[in-house]
Amino acid sequence: MTNRLQVGVDFSRKRAGFCVLFPDGQPLEAHQAFANSCSGYSLAKQLLLDALDSYQFDGLDVSGEATGYYWLPFFLQLAADPDLEPYDLNLFLLNPRWVHWFKKCFAQDDKSDQKDPYYIAERTRTHRPDVVWTPQMDTLALRFYTRFRFHWVQNLAREKCYFSAFLFLKASAYRRLEPFANVFGATSRLVLTQLPSLDELAALPIEALTAYLHELSGHHLRDPADNARKLQRVVRESFPLDTALALPVQRILDLTLEHIRFLEGQIAQVDDWIAAELPSHPAIPQLATIPGVGPVFSSGIGAEVADTQRFLQGKKWDRRRKRYRPRNLRDAEDAVAKIAGLWWPRSSSGDFEAEDRRMAKTGNRYLRYYLIQAANQMRLHIPDYAHFYARKYQEASKHHHKRALVLTARKSVGLIVGLLHRNEPYRSKEG
Numbered sequence: 001m002t003n004r005l006q007v008g009v010d011f012s013r014k015r016a017g018f019c020v021l022f023p024d025g026q027p028l029e030a031h032q033a034f035a036n037s038c039s040g041y042s043l044a045k046q047l048l049l050d051a052l053d054s055y056q057f058d059g060l061d062v063s064g065e066a067t068g069y070y071w072l073p074f075f076l077q078l079a080a081d082p083d084l085e086p087y088d089l090n091l092f093l094l095n096p097r098w099v100h101w102f103k104k105c106f107a108q109d110d111k112s113d114q115k116d117p118y119y120i121a122e123r124t125r126t127h128r129p130d131v132v133w134t135p136q137m138d139t140l141a142l143r144f145y146t147r148f149r150f151h152w153v154q155n156l157a158r159e160k161c162y163f164s165a166f167l168f169l170k171a172s173a174y175r176r177l178e179p180f181a182n183v184f185g186a187t188s189r190l191v192l193t194q195l196p197s198l199d200e201l202a203a204l205p206i207e208a209l210t211a212y213l214h215e216l217s218g219h220h221l222r223d224p225a226d227n228a229r230k231l232q233r234v235v236r237e238s239f240p241l242d243t244a245l246a247l248p249v250q251r252i253l254d255l256t257l258e259h260i261r262f263l264e265g266q267i268a269q270v271d272d273w274i275a276a277e278l279p280s281h282p283a284i285p286q287l288a289t290i291p292g293v294g295p296v297f298s299s300g301i302g303a304e305v306a307d308t309q310r311f312l313q314g315k316k317w318d319r320r321r322k323r324y325r326p327r328n329l330r331d332a333e334d335a336v337a338k339i340a341g342l343w344w345p346r347s348s349s350g351d352f353e354a355e356d357r358r359m360a361k362t363g364n365r366y367l368r369y370y371l372i373q374a375a376n377q378m379r380l381h382i383p384d385y386a387h388f389y390a391r392k393y394q395e396a397s398k399h400h401h402k403r404a405l406v407l408t409a410r411k412s413v414g415l416i417v418g419l420l421h422r423n424e425p426y427r428s429k430e431g
Contacts, residue, residue: 004059005051008121010113011036011070018044019117020051025125031114036070041077045084052087059088063124065096079135091133092124097362099123130314136306142277142284143303147366149270149296156263160184163256169249171198173237179230184260187217191231193254202235274299282423287416289425292377300370301416304339308421311335329421333414340368342410359406368409371416375409384429385411
């Protein structure tokens with residue numbers, strides 16, 4: 001047993017609850033709460049220094065749950081504090097699910113701020129994580145940008161769904177017949193929000209409507225006559241909307257579309273910030289050399305994976321050779337896939353082995369999102385990934401596209417980890 005002081009911290013917006021344990025698990029300080037602020041940090045640090053000076057510990061392990069960003073300022077202060085540097089400080093950031101499942105090893109207990117720090121400290125004491133948390137300030141700014149972009153994209157998707165619900169009231173056949181290739185394209189937006197109304201447009205002779213759409217689109221429609229015919233059919237097949245509802249529905253569509261334009265502008269702004277940040281990260285642009293994977297998706301993946309060396313720390317038990325061995329890139333690939341939730345846990349008991357294995361989907365949702373979005377582009381631009389996607393699409397019994405796409409994303413993890421680790425561009429097998 002190593003002689004290290006074990007500290008568990010439960011963070012919230014207002015407080016940081018501490019539990020300090022001896023190496024054998026006996027409490028030195030069962031619970032003490034400090035303000036999650038500079039003054040609270042000073043008091044908490046003094047508690048740790050007093051314990052370290054009173055007992056001959058070999059080091060200090062501080063563990064906290066990744067609860068929002070409430071933990072980050074405190075951890076950054078701990079990592080940079082020169083007073084703690086002589087005590088071999090190790091910081092561990094725990095997934096809240098780890099602590100949740102760890103508590104099930106014990107008899108049922110209260111769920112309270114007084115008890116949670118103990119289970120955090122005990123989890124690290126008995127099941128020490130392989131990876132020590134480090135600030136990684138070089139990728140933190142990029143990670144903020146890519147996660148912020150994810151936030152806006154989710155909002156944009158919700159707004160488009162909301163818009164589509166009221167569009168069904170205005171013209172129920174619009175999404176089904178698709179008079180324009182993209183409902184949210186420039187011409188479609190103008191048709192839905194400007195005068196004349198859809199009924200008035202449909203009443204025009206086909207030649208006049210064709211000419212009108214041709215001018216409205218800035219001469220960008222490939223076949224404006226076909227668009228005109230479909231638009232007239234939309235009006236014929238849509239349910240008529242009561243006159244009393246027409247104005248409220250149109251107002252909601254107009255404002256929702258205005259919000260959609262705003263969100264698209266915000267996303268474009270964040271994309272510019274991401275592009276400006278990329279020169280500081282020489283390894284990440286290597287991912288953008290993968291066909292179809294641009295700077296945004298490569299930045300989202302690279303910011304979450306960060307330094308691949310952290311996945312090569314420590315040793316792994318080799319079940320075939322019955323001994324520990326150094327971790328390799330395949331182990332790093334598996335670790336990244338697990339972090340992203342792109343893995344399928346086994347379910348077996350005795351002679352039973354479940355045939356259906358559900359994807360975990362737990363873990364870093366940002367990394368999972370960017371990996372899947374990148375894989376969707378890779379299957380369109382790289383023949384090897386296109387063939388793999390097509391094969392998995394045929395093998396699936398339901399949800400063909402989703403299943404094939406997540407499997408393609410899992411396949412891409414090996415390529416991505418290899419490029420980041422070796423800091424080299426993509427090279428096509430076909431070449």
